[in-house]
Amino acid sequence: MGLTTIPRRVGRLEYSAARLPFTVVEKRVLGRYLDEHQFLRIRFERFLGSLDGLAGWLLADADISRRGRALRRRTEFLAKANDLDRKAKERKDQAEWKLRSEQGNAHQARENVQRELDEKIAAAYDADREQKRRAGRAADASADAEKAQARRDAQIRAAEAEDAKRAEHERISADEEEVTTAAEQRLSDAADRRRLVKYRREEADHLGQIAADERDDGRTT
Numbered sequence: 001m002g003l004t005t006i007p008r009r010v011g012r013l014e015y016s017a018a019r020l021p022f023t024v025v026e027k028r029v030l031g032r033y034l035d036e037h038q039f040l041r042i043r044f045e046r047f048l049g050s051l052d053g054l055a056g057w058l059l060a061d062a063d064i065s066r067r068g069r070a071l072r073r074r075t076e077f078l079a080k081a082n083d084l085d086r087k088a089k090e091r092k093d094q095a096e097w098k099l100r101s102e103q104g105n106a107h108q109a110r111e112n113v114q115r116e117l118d119e120k121i122a123a124a125y126d127a128d129r130e131q132k133r134r135a136g137r138a139a140d141a142s143a144d145a146e147k148a149q150a151r152r153d154a155q156i157r158a159a160e161a162e163d164a165k166r167a168e169h170e171r172i173s174a175d176e177e178e179v180t181t182a183a184e185q186r187l188s189d190a191a192d193r194r195r196l197v198k199y200r201r202e203e204a205d206h207l208g209q210i211a212a213d214e215r216d217d218g219r220t221t
Contacts, residue, residue: 015055015064022048023215036208037082037201046075063214070211077204081197088193095186102179110172117165124161128154 026048034041049071056065131150 011059012061012064015059019048019051019055022051036204037078039082042075042078042082045071049075063217067211067214070207070214074204074207074211077200077207081200081204084193084197084200088190088197091193092187092190095183095190098186099179099183102183103176109175110169114165117161117168120164121158121161124154124157127157 026044030038030041030044036042049068052064052068052071054068056062056068128150131153132147135146135150
């Protein structure tokens with residue numbers, strides 16, 4: 001047994017006694033009443049990890065140092081998981097808001113186009129009726145030909161207006177599909193981030209179990 005073995009053993013006992021109140025607070029207060037992702041609990045466990053790291057270094061105790069590293073890694077993972085969870089929720093909220101906004105804009109655009117097309121069709125029919133009235137007032141032999149031409153012109157204009165209406169509806173539908181696809185992709189990205197958060201949390205729980213086992217081993221020794 002070296003000359004420094006007994007002082008270090010005494011130091012480990014004194015450190016265990018000094019750390020005991022913090023351990024009680026961690027287990028019976030924070031562990032019972034606070035979720036592991038709560039900021040206060042993470043900060044407290046990070047403090048304990050730093051304390052164990054310093055004590056392990058001063059006492060040249062690998063078990064205490066390892067326990068300190070495990071605690072610090074666990075708090076780092078939990079902090080990252082909380083940050084990823086917050087960012088994923090923000091992205092999801094932004095994606096949903098943008099989807100609702102873009103769908104509202106697309107709906108308003110469709111209504112505007114429909115109103116404009118209806119006005120053009122009504123104007124075309126009004127022009128046709130006016131041409132018919134002018135043709136009816138004509139007394140010469142070309143009146144019938146003018147009426148027939150007016151009807152053909154109105155039919156052509158109505159057909160053109162209908163074609164334009166269909167083309168505009170197809171364009172708006174394509175825009176809506178593109179907007180919906182982009183929004184679904186953003187929601188998918190948000191879901192991927194939440195799965196990453198879940199993985200980080202599971203890994204943090206695993207590290208927390210390792211730290212707990214090492215604490216139990218430390219108390220046993």
